[in-house]
Ligand SMILES: [Ca+2]
């Protein structure tokens with residue numbers, strides 16, 4: 001599924017498991033090629049009546065708040081719609097938001113004035129802000145909505161329907177998972193991938209060492225993105241210093257057994273929210289591992305995994 005071509009070594013390496021040594025290593029003499037699927041496996045739940053707009057599946061769902069909207073989307077395999085460009089946002093607004101307003105995937109909850117999309121891209125001038133927005137009115141507007149085709153910063157607590165963008169089938173949900181490195185017996189690994197945003201993976205032992213949460217996807221997949229869901233009650237400051245690896249061995253993620261999907265050093269998730277993180281390059285394997293220093297500890301509600309089943313690899 002992946003190739004490295006090295007001119008200096010006069011070598012071509014084929015990785016049947018899709019792990020590329022060149023990708024992401026910064027080595028300029030290695031050129032890596034990874035097959036990219038057009039979209040992750042899965043179709044939206046049929047009962048949810050998603051509509052296709054420019055090849056993407058979208059739906060508006062009732063929600064109690066911005067965070068609740070993100071959780072509601074997550075349960076379908078979706079994220080709050082990220083305003084990728086002014087053009088796309090205009091088309092989506094016309095198709096999906098006939099009356100009123102909807103929450104979209106853009107917030108400045110982590111740092112005032114720095115708007116980050118639900119796919120963890122810092123937004124730029126592409127956001128079609130309404131005149132005089134964002135204005136952070138009363139110093140308390142850290143979420144956004146789409147109203148009459150334009151974007152406003154708004155309070156996060158108000159009940160507002162959510163505009164969900166389907167990502168794919170959550171490959172992690174309900175699969176066997178383990179948590180090691182922690183000293184707390186009370187932590188139940190399955191709570192981190194049971195699909196329930198009200199149950200939490202907890203390993204707040206604050207000891208030395210490394211906490212490792214591993215999900216067995218049960219087959220080999222090319223993983224293209226993950227979604228982290230944070231707890232609504234606490235601990236968002238612990239969502240940092242986190243790396244996600246994908247590999248072919250349940251415990252050994254060293255060497256060529258595994259590759260990095262993402263490394264997230266700075267705090268990456270506010271309280272009670274769901275955000276998508278794309279792998280730097282798509283990475284292949286059966287096991288997904290979240291690693292974090294035990295001094296920080298695991299404290300999140302869900303890890304969702306998205307990608308494509310590889311039918312002919314073992
Ligand atoms: Ca704000």
Ligand SMILES: [Ca+2]
Pocket residue numbers: 190191192193194195196197198199200201301302
């Ligand atoms: Ca859970």
